[in-house]
Amino acid sequence: xxxxNLTLGYNRHPAVHHLHGxxxxxxxxxxVGPNGAGKSTLLKAIAGELRPLQGRLERHGVQRxxxxxxxxxxxxxxxxxxxxxxxxxxxxxxxxGAFSGLDQALRQRILQALDRVGLxxxxxxxLGSLSGGQLQRALFARVMLQDAPLVLLDEPYGxxxxxxxxxxxxxxxxxxxxxxxxxxxxxxxxxxxQEYPEALLLARELVARGETTSVLSESNLLRARQLAGGGDxxxxxxxxHIDEVGT
Amino acid sequence: xxxxxSALPLFSPFVEFAFMRRALAGCLALSLGATPxxxxxxxxxxxxxxxxxxxxxxxxxxxxYLVAGLSLPAMTIGGLxxxxxxxxxxxxxxRHTVIREDTSLATFYLLSLSAGVLIISLRGSSVxxxxxxxxxxxxxxxxxxxxxxxxASLSIxxxxxGLRLFVLEGCDPAFLARISRLGPLAHYxxxxxxxxxxxxxxxxxxxxxxxxxxxxPAAAARLWVCNIxxxxxxxxxxxxxxxxxxxxxxxxxxxxxxxxIVLTLGALxxxxxxxxxxxxxxSRWRSGWHFxx
Numbered sequence: 001x002x003x004x005n006l007t008l009g010y011n012r013h014p015a016v017h018h019l020h021g022x023x024x025x026x027x028x029x030x031x032v033g034p035n036g037a038g039k040s041t042l043l044k045a046i047a048g049e050l051r052p053l054q055g056r057l058e059r060h061g062v063q064r065x066x067x068x069x070x071x072x073x074x075x076x077x078x079x080x081x082x083x084x085x086x087x088x089x090x091x092x093x094x095x096x097g098a099f100s101g102l103d104q105a106l107r108q109r110i111l112q113a114l115d116r117v118g119l120x121x122x123x124x125x126x127l128g129s130l131s132g133g134q135l136q137r138a139l140f141a142r143v144m145l146q147d148a149p150l151v152l153l154d155e156p157y158g159x160x161x162x163x164x165x166x167x168x169x170x171x172x173x174x175x176x177x178x179x180x181x182x183x184x185x186x187x188x189x190x191x192x193x194q195e196y197p198e199a200l201l202l203a204r205e206l207v208a209r210g211e212t213t214s215v216l217s218e219s220n221l222l223r224a225r226q227l228a229g230g231g232d233x234x235x236x237x238x239x240x241h242i243d244e245v246g247t
Numbered sequence: 248x249x250x251x252x253s254a255l256p257l258f259s260p261f262v263e264f265a266f267m268r269r270a271l272a273g274c275l276a277l278s279l280g281a282t283p284x285x286x287x288x289x290x291x292x293x294x295x296x297x298x299x300x301x302x303x304x305x306x307x308x309x310x311x312y313l314v315a316g317l318s319l320p321a322m323t324i325g326g327l328x329x330x331x332x333x334x335x336x337x338x339x340x341x342r343h344t345v346i347r348e349d350t351s352l353a354t355f356y357l358l359s360l361s362a363g364v365l366i367i368s369l370r371g372s373s374v375x376x377x378x379x380x381x382x383x384x385x386x387x388x389x390x391x392x393x394x395x396x397x398x399a400s401l402s403i404x405x406x407x408x409g410l411r412l413f414v415l416e417g418c419d420p421a422f423l424a425r426i427s428r429l430g431p432l433a434h435y436x437x438x439x440x441x442x443x444x445x446x447x448x449x450x451x452x453x454x455x456x457x458x459x460x461x462x463x464p465a466a467a468a469r470l471w472v473c474n475i476x477x478x479x480x481x482x483x484x485x486x487x488x489x490x491x492x493x494x495x496x497x498x499x500x501x502x503x504x505x506x507x508i509v510l511t512l513g514a515l516x517x518x519x520x521x522x523x524x525x526x527x528x529x530s531r532w533r534s535g536w537h538f539x540x
Binding site: 049065069 | 473
């Protein structure tokens, strides 16, 4: 994947400026940075759900439908009357579509996915009865069944307990071992240092990119905080003023 | 056999009178066709939108009435067109202006209701107005019954084919948009199904009551089960039970049939609210029960 002078934003207000770089297939990359740094915006663009304001984003060999994208749980109605099994099975859409049934092999895969995220035995429970951590595990199981070469995770451990983080991190390592590319937006720097060999530090523009230990140095983090400034997105507009005049 | 049945107060009205059998058949069609659509209406948090849309049908049906009198095809086509137009218009206003969706629906509902009543008063009597507002479930003719049965069949087949789509669209629409291009089909297909069933309900129960047989059984069933398949079946079952009970009450105590049916469904809902395992009252009183929501 290549970013070439990539500028992203909403309603012509840029949130990420002039990003250059590459992500090689099979890497495990953490995107970190202060609030409002444009991390989720970048992930959304990688998923193909946001057109660049400027520059290019090329995903070689990965179509949009081959991306598993786990957003923060904004759109999911967890009170919907559906069983955990059926909810997770939706990850098999690329196999069964809207109309086909589940054969024995696919049912087995669903049970395996539930087992791997630590939800075995809960498949007959309604989705609404799951705790926050269990719901996140179910979402990971759904991602697993999507069988996608590129996995995007947006703050996947936002409000869940340590045990769930531990189990789900093992799932991410497994995806990496299978050769999938995993890009995750994360807040917990200690977790990033332990689990992600590569990192991208963002503060509306690229601060550092490369090996995690060097990216997350004190000086880089300090610079990111300074660039993020007051944390107000409006601040981004004047920074890009010259570019806008230029285009 | 029929003599034995006609001696029972539960069966005699249906054995003796054709109009009661027709009313029963009409209600069965609505329970099987419209109620499952009502379940999805509830799950998509569109119950009030459904109510507004049922009023939106009125001016179309009224124009059909103005042109051709109490003619089934004219009022059906008028109702369908008006319902679909308002569905698209109110959605468009909510998306493209500062007016929020609830206000947008309310404005169209008020406009539609007043325009519909005005158009009917231009030509008809107050009896006609009552017919349009509260339906005439005890006066369903062959054509009306065929229409109700036809719309119900169409609705059941469409829901069966698109069930997975409708479920995912209700549960996680953003995920559906990501993995499939069928999201808009599910959304607009559902609106078409909704308008079809509201028009069917309009002929039997009138514009003010049509949503009753969609939402009340759905809401009652939601207090008992927490899986979509059983929920659809139970809602239809409750709608059938409520319709039969309402028709019998209207016959034996001489009540207007439409309101009697909707009130019976309402009573089932209140009962579910009191004793349904997923209702807050039951879970508080019966601490021994351990139901999951």
